[in-house]
Amino acid sequence: MKIDEEKCTGCGLCARDCPVGAVSMRRKKAVIRADRCTWCRACQRVCPEGAVLEAESMPPQAVQCQACPVNCRINPGFKGACQRYENRGGDLVRITPLHTFSLVEETVGNQPPELIRRPIITGIGAGTTYPDCKPAPYIVHHKRQDVDVVTVVTEAPLSYSTLMIKIDTDLPVGEEGATVQVGKARVGTVMAEQYGSKMLTMGGVNLLTGRDGLFVARVMTRMANGEPVRLKVKGGARLEIQVGQPPLIDGKRPEKMRVGCGSATMGLFAPLFKEAADEVIVLDSHITSLMSLHEAGRSVGARPTGVKLRFPMSTPGRYFGDKGKGWGGTSIENPSEAIESIDMAIARPGMRIMITETTGRKAAFFVLQPDGSLKERPLPAEAKKAVEAIAQTCEPSLVSALFMGGTGGSARAGVVKYPLKLTRAVHHAKACLTVGGAPTFIMPGGGINFMVDVGRVKKGAFYWTPTPALICPVEYTMTLEDYKEMGGHVEAMRPFSAVVPHEVLD
């Protein structure tokens, strides 16, 4: 790559974003080091003046990497844009060796042993003791595999409570950062998109302690207990969501979650697409793909078609889509509008073009006419087969939610006399925290902040209280030996048979 000095204004964006430090600024002009440059084109993408130009030819000693769509050209002794591959004497070498599990075991840390992974009893129906330093309502011991195991449970009022809600859909729900409301009350925020899903948060301590806190707690509890909730995203969609059910978004019920982005869809189905048409476009708001230029298309023998898409190119055959209510979550309502132009010097009349989405929900088929126009035709059998293959690979569109909480007073002082020892035991897998028997993920760092899939917690197990807080069934399970060591309330312990006399454990 090289710089057109006439156009370069010295803004420095290319130097900021070059992943290998190949761009420097000299006398307010960008300069590219040719030996270091990998042709990743990041500088070209960010240059507002169009001042980055393609060099005439690739350095003859450079090797083209095939490990991702960037296709870096790497000179001897240099690394690619991702810093993983290096050209060593004409061979591309992955710099870090392949790691066995034993090499990462220390970093990964311990998992709680099987013995303590499940609680003896759950916190559901346990009640709470107050003030916090009183022993928890149930401290139960029992023998497992000849080892004394203890489970301590409480229904903990947690004001540090948030729901992270995942809605599997391509349909737009609203801008990231937009307010999520019920009526006029703010209950949450739109977070980042995830692969094929939109993420919202609901609650959080500041909303719970704010003006509408009691209402927020009530809505969160409904959501956590698997009841339907109606939301409105400010400037976005109306949502009706329920954990375990498909969402309703502005009155539409998406049946399928997309199989991947447009590029992934091309990667998955290129052989079928090649049978279906001469050119295939997979419309997607994240990455739209074009078979003839996409690596997967070329690998199955797709030839240039002269089709140019209206979206900006990311890497060959991959384009950044836009957002809207059209095909694949883009603004394209009429699929042929995705095509900006067709170069008739490359294309030939009779050429077949299929346009579809990442869910296979919609598809259209066109034949190129001698005057360069497109005529829509019914989908031939091969095209139907390819589209059906996409649809069959998609999972159903569902709503799911993680409850995220931080355990405070009763959920720690009620368990042991030295709460810091309990915190450390949870982080070091010597005590296992479950919620209604469901496994949790413990967030790293200090404190006991956990996440649990509410779909795995018995419906109706969450309550709310006007402190305001969500009440969550919490269990800690550990060996009796460890429990004593961390200052457990052993005087309040009861055998399992005394608590649930007629049931058989394990």
Ligand code: SF4
């Ligand atoms: S093409 Fe990539 S590696 Fe080369 S100068 Fe531009 S950003 Fe840097």
Ligand code: SF4
């Ligand atoms: S894998 Fe890394 S080195 Fe290879 S093309 Fe992609 S960014 Fe470049």
